[in-house]
Amino acid sequence: MNGEILLRGKNITRRWGGLVALNQVNVELARGQVHAVIGTNGAGKSTLINILSGEFPPSEGSVELLGHDVTQWQQPKRARAGLGRSYQRNTIYPTFTVFENCRLAAQATHQRPWQWWQSAAACKVSTTIAADVVARSGLTDLQNLQAGLLSHGQKRQLEIAMCLATKPQVLLLDEPLAGMGAEETDRMLMLLDALKAEHAILLVEHDMDAVFRIADRITVMVNGSVIATDAPDAIKTNRQVQIAYLGEH
Secondary structure, three states, X not given: OOOOEEEEEEEEEEEEOOEEEEEEEEEEEEOOEEEEEEOOOOOOHHHHHHHHHOOOOOOEEEEEEOOEEOOXXXXXXXXXXXXXXXXXXXXXXXXXXXXXXXXXXXXHHOOOHHHOOOOHHHOHHHHHHHHHHHHHOOOHHHOOOEHHHXXXXXXXXXXXXXXHOOOOOEEEEEOOOOOOOHHHHHHHHHHHHHHOOOOEEEXXXXXXXXXXXXXXXEEEEEOOEEEEEEOHHHHHHOHHHHXXXXXXX
């Protein structure tokens, strides 16, 4: 059901010694929406996505995933419960084909330790999932190509395909458009638009043109705090946001 809240961060605070990286941050991700988080370097965006994904716990506050309190859950457990994420750096297997990368990702959630003697290609479940996510990500024509030979934008598409292979309901995407040209950006935005009907998507991104094209809601962070969360048109006209981030005086 669109609009259903799938991931919720409540009053998230993170301290590193005397440094407050996040200060009472609240965020809600709903199915059917792309929720962008923007802010200058050091605003706390990466810290937020790391806490939501389970890389490290908050100093205060809580995280709910699909109605469960997952604050103390490690990242693998959150992934198995329906949370997927991509990173700023490429996390593909460059010597494997596009299809093999996706099949490996699918196998992570469909392990068969009792069938260790069988070839991975014999697993119909992971093979079917891989074929599906390759097609959904627009990589069918490239599925037999070594992943290391893909363009930068295609590698980012592959990372999302691998993420989809774990069957997530929530996607946390950390700067998926970084380094892309206009054509690759358009392709990625089309993919995200197609995915959002079935997922809640958090997008951390610096490309403001792309953010305002794709986002349904935008959260603006400054120095670890949220200064505004609203629809894109309201964010554009928010005077505090204009002064703090969009560069107007």
